[in-house]
Amino acid sequence: MKKTIKIKNKTGEFAENKDVAKRLRLDEIMPALLDGKKVILDFKGVVGATQSFIHALISDPIRELKNTAFDNLFYKNANDGVREIISIVYRYMQESLDGSEDKSSE
């Protein structure tokens, strides 16, 4: 089972509206991942995105669902700039997840 979300339909060609990102995350991405679906975020026609937008879109699935998110989130038609931002969010989210459980239990 898979769910495809066309980002441009929600954001226009520049993805910066974090309210839209939050709605997509809460209403579409998280429920689909929790349902065991693969989620394809299709960036066709999106020329750029802010780090804030991408963070609001995917940081919580990564933080809450960890491997379920890593295994089931896919990014399609992302240009080099958008890819770079997604990669940045992946790197720092994994860095901040690493050992965070230990720290919070101290």
Next chain:
Amino acid sequence: MKVFLSNQGNLRNFKSFTESLDLSNLDKLEITTHDKWVTVHPANLVLVAALAINIGKDKTDIIGKVPETGRYLDRMGLYNLTKTPSPFVYKKKEEAGRFLPIKVIRDAESQSRFITDMIPLLHLSEKNATVVKYIIGELARNVLEHSFAKDGAIVAAQYFKKTNRVSIGICDTGIGIWRSMRNSWRPRTDIDAIKLALTPGITGTTRKEGGTSENAGAGLFFVKSIAKITRNYFVIYSGSAEYTLLKYDKRVKYGPRLYADPNRDHHSETNSSPNFQGTLVAVDISLDETPEFNDLLGSIGEVYHQAIRERKREEYRRPKFI
């Protein structure tokens, strides 16, 4: 309140501008200009505009002799925010390709509309437009999310053809950075708060690494880094503090190095400016110096990632040698 617009309105001289501000007497705002020549950066404009909008048009005047170059203030929309009628009569030229006059962004939808409708008026290449959209997107969102400003974000921008540079200013009269950072980080002073806000991975909403679902503490660091890589100025003014990233010398062969710690950047700072209830951020971007956007983001992202790693390492438990 009194504001003087001089003939040296640029980010290099922004400290002189703030030092000349008189932000006492909140009952009225008097704007004066240099009598022979007035030059303003969008930073000067949006700060004056924010004060004018906050206090009200009926309490705002432009007084004294305004030189012919003052028509720029009219073109950028400043006279509309005052009760002083514009003395300038001229044929308005098309805005496209040169400047974005003062605009107010009050919510996420109007921000998106601004970015979609206004940035194309600068007639930049797609690469350069993306940089400008990115900067305005991050800065305006910061205002909407963290400033609690009733008047929203006041934005203006100017493209300078001769130097192929875009200058952007964005200002609010909200709670300021110190109050925004206070709950999570307890900064001592306004300048401490600004430096915290510039540090990658630090957000006023949490002390947790990785931030919250909505905030990662990256926006200002990214914008400052874009200014540094393109060898330009970046200014942030809030409360009584001002931090200015100074221009990286073009004669230095190797490109600017990014640092997570804003203290390591070549900068000037003060914690004794007139107390401004709000936040102003301004940046210049030299389009000739702008590398491919994904390369730019890659360099910034690497420093951001490294900063989080190093901060986590500092928190590791140490062995107890006895």
